[in-house]
Amino acid sequence: MTIDQFNFAGKKAFVRVDFNVPLDENFNITDDTRMRAALPTLKKIVADGGSIIIGSHLGRPKGVTDKYSLKHILKHLEELLGTPVQFASDCVSEEAAAKAAALGAGEVLLLENLRFYAEEEGKPRGLADDATDEEKAAAKKAVKESQKEFTKKLASYADCYVNDAFGTAHRAHASTALIAQYFDKDHKMFGYLMEKEVKAVDKVLNDIHRPFTAIMGGSKVSSKIEIIENLLNKVDNLIITGGMTYTFTKALGGKIGLSICEDDKQDLALELIQKAKDKGVNLVLATDAKIADSFSNDANTQFCKVNEIPDGWEGLDIGPESEKIFADVIKSSKTILWNGPTGVFEFENFTHGSRAVGEAIVEATKNGAFSLVGGGDSVACVNKFGLAGGVSYVSTGGGALLEAIEGKVLPGIAAINE
Ligand code: AMP
Numbered sequence: 001m002t003i004d005q006f007n008f009a010g011k012k013a014f015v016r017v018d019f020n021v022p023l024d025e026n027f028n029i030t031d032d033t034r035m036r037a038a039l040p041t042l043k044k045i046v047a048d049g050g051s052i053i054i055g056s057h058l059g060r061p062k063g064v065t066d067k068y069s070l071k072h073i074l075k076h077l078e079e080l081l082g083t084p085v086q087f088a089s090d091c092v093s094e095e096a097a098a099k100a101a102a103l104g105a106g107e108v109l110l111l112e113n114l115r116f117y118a119e120e121e122g123k124p125r126g127l128a129d130d131a132t133d134e135e136k137a138a139a140k141k142a143v144k145e146s147q148k149e150f151t152k153k154l155a156s157y158a159d160c161y162v163n164d165a166f167g168t169a170h171r172a173h174a175s176t177a178l179i180a181q182y183f184d185k186d187h188k189m190f191g192y193l194m195e196k197e198v199k200a201v202d203k204v205l206n207d208i209h210r211p212f213t214a215i216m217g218g219s220k221v222s223s224k225i226e227i228i229e230n231l232l233n234k235v236d237n238l239i240i241t242g243g244m245t246y247t248f249t250k251a252l253g254g255k256i257g258l259s260i261c262e263d264d265k266q267d268l269a270l271e272l273i274q275k276a277k278d279k280g281v282n283l284v285l286a287t288d289a290k291i292a293d294s295f296s297n298d299a300n301t302q303f304c305k306v307n308e309i310p311d312g313w314e315g316l317d318i319g320p321e322s323e324k325i326f327a328d329v330i331k332s333s334k335t336i337l338w339n340g341p342t343g344v345f346e347f348e349n350f351t352h353g354s355r356a357v358g359e360a361i362v363e364a365t366k367n368g369a370f371s372l373v374g375g376g377d378s379v380a381c382v383n384k385f386g387l388a389g390g391v392s393y394v395s396t397g398g399g400a401l402l403e404a405i406e407g408k409v410l411p412g413i414a415a416i417n418e
Contacts, residue, residue, distance in 0.1 A: 001189045003041060003162065008050025012103060014158035015041060015191065016175045018165040018396065019056035019073055027072040033383075034167070035073070035080055037396050041164045041191035042081060042108070051103035053157045055091065055175045057115040057168070062125055064116045074110060085110050092117065092153045100157035118143050119150035120174050150174055155182035164191025166198075169412030170400040180415035188416050193396065198413060200393040201404040204372050209334035210236055215326070215357055217242030217340030218377065221265045224340070228272060230406040231337075232281050237329050239284040240272075241322075241342040241353070245306065246315060248273070248285055254307025257291070258314040284329055288319030290343065290350060297347035317343025318353035326353075327360035334368070336361055339375040339402065345384070354381045362390030374401035 017038040022030045029035070045052050054077075061068040071087055078085045083106065088096035091111040099109050114120040124139035131139070151174040155161070161183045163169070168176045180188050190198065212235045216224055221244045231238055240248065246259035251266035252273075276283035289306045291313040292299035303319040304310070318326070322342075330336060338361060342353035358381055365371045373382050374395030382388045395401045404410055 001186050003044060003189050003191055003195070006160070006189060008045045008048035010105065011050045011160055012053060012100065012158045013045050013050055013160050013162050014053045014055060014154060014179065015045070015162045016165045017054055017056050018167040019070065020058050020167065021073060023072060029073060029076055032076060034396060035077065037193045038164050038191065039080060041162060041193065046083065046106045046108070049105040051105060052108045053100050054108065054110045055114050055154065057120065058113050061113060061115050068113050070110055070113050077110060081108065083108060088112060092150060097157065114175050117150060119147040122147045122173065147174055147178070151178045152182065155179050160187040162189055162191045163412055163416055164193045165412065166194050166397045166400055168400065169397065169410040170403040172411035177411040177415040190416055197395055197397060200372050200395060201401065203370055204335060204337055204405060205407065209370065211333045212335040213237040213239065213329055213333040214337040215239040215241065217342050219243035219260060221247050221262055221269060225268065227402045227406050232275055232279050235281060237282045237284060237333065238276060239326055239329060241286060241318060242340050245286050249307050252307065255309055256315065257309035257311055259309060284325065286318045286322035287325065288321045289315035290317040290319050292316045297349050301349065316347065317350040323353055323356040326357055330357065330360035331364050333364055336364060336369055336371040337405065338373045338378050341377050341381055345377070345381055355385050358382050358385050358387045362387050365391055374398065
């Protein structure tokens with residue numbers, strides 16, 4: 001079933017969204033992108049005359065925590081939707097069930113943070129550090145048992161299930177995947193956002209126009225290793241940048257000063273270089289760096305060769321020569337995937353490389369390339385530089401996007417499709 005085909009009139013929909021928005025110390029939302037992204041789905045259901053039970057997580061609470069209460073976003077949700085929204089202060093209480101049951105056409109109920117319950121993730125909490133394997137197994141079994149009741153309860157609120165939370169699609173949680181088994185094929189579907197994400201990933205995986213270039217940035221090789229290995233089977237050019245650069249540079253015998261480096265990943269870096277060679281992939285690394293004499297925006301800076309960084313200095317962005325090399329590769333590409341900045345883009349003085357990559361992607365897109373940007377930091381980059389409108393698709397998923405591109409079946413997607 002697709003959301004466009006479904007008429008929600010007189011129906012109650014459980015909609016799983018990703019309202020995991022950043023809040024400041026006064027609980028003001030500092031970026032409401034994720035809330036706006038779910039609006040088309042929510043508005044369609046209201047316009048049809050359906051009612052909505054909204055489920056989401058916020059942060060990583062280990063139990064009930066005021067800081068992570070979804071009540072902080074209630075007012076803003078009402079403003080965005082242009083309609084009052086009720087709130088259930090416990091997602092599986094009698095109160096929540098009664099409020100859901102009483103919803104009339106066009107009415108909306110927001111449930112409290114689903115992750116206040118360990119059952120949402122199905123992972124035991126509060127285990128002692130010295131817990132034995134038996135104790136761990138028993139705790140896991142117990143939470144899996146109670147997870148069934150929890151999931152059933154959430155499902156009981158609604159006639160149909162809509163998943164619009166791409167950001168958590170790689171998790172087999174109660175509300176993102178398990179709940180779908182309580183609805184038949186005609187009563188479960190992706191929301192509009194999820195539909196768009198699935199289509200964009202599909203294009204990068206199955207409708208590749210070449211050359212295909214992936215730009216992988218960020219701080220650590222270790223966190224991106226699986227995706228890098230997988231991409232080596234798919235891309236023509238792989239630009240590895242950001243903090244990861246220096247593990248490669250050091251492994252190749254270069255001097256990296258105080259630059260960030262995972263010493264135990266040097267062999268892996270050499271293996272990746274060899275694998276790229278074997279597979280005929282053009283692995284592109286920076287040749288120069290913008291270096292700083294401290295990890296700070298106000299540090300003294302200079303440019304130097306990436307493998308000749310003086311003692312006491314560290315590379316915090318790529319230099320102009322690398323910018324040009326990266327931009328040339330990007331501009332000659334027809335499919336582009338960008339995940340992770342070229343440097344510490346949070347510091348204004350080290351944003352230049354990430355901006356140059358973003359601008360080259362925009363130019364390639366103008367010339368007909370399909371470009372997909374994903375992962376919190378690269379999305380922050382394109383937004384910061386005002387480039388979001390110039391790329392083909394900006395994904396709301398970080399981990400979910402990378403796992404999808406690795407070719408993994410995402411539980412949240414499988415649950416709707418099966
Ligand atoms: P990740 O979370 O692995 O995607 O990495 C993103 C983070 O990498 C950002 O917070 C950047 O500040 C950081 N980063 C990028 N380049 C460098 C670098 N040269 N040195 C230290 N951190 C970096």
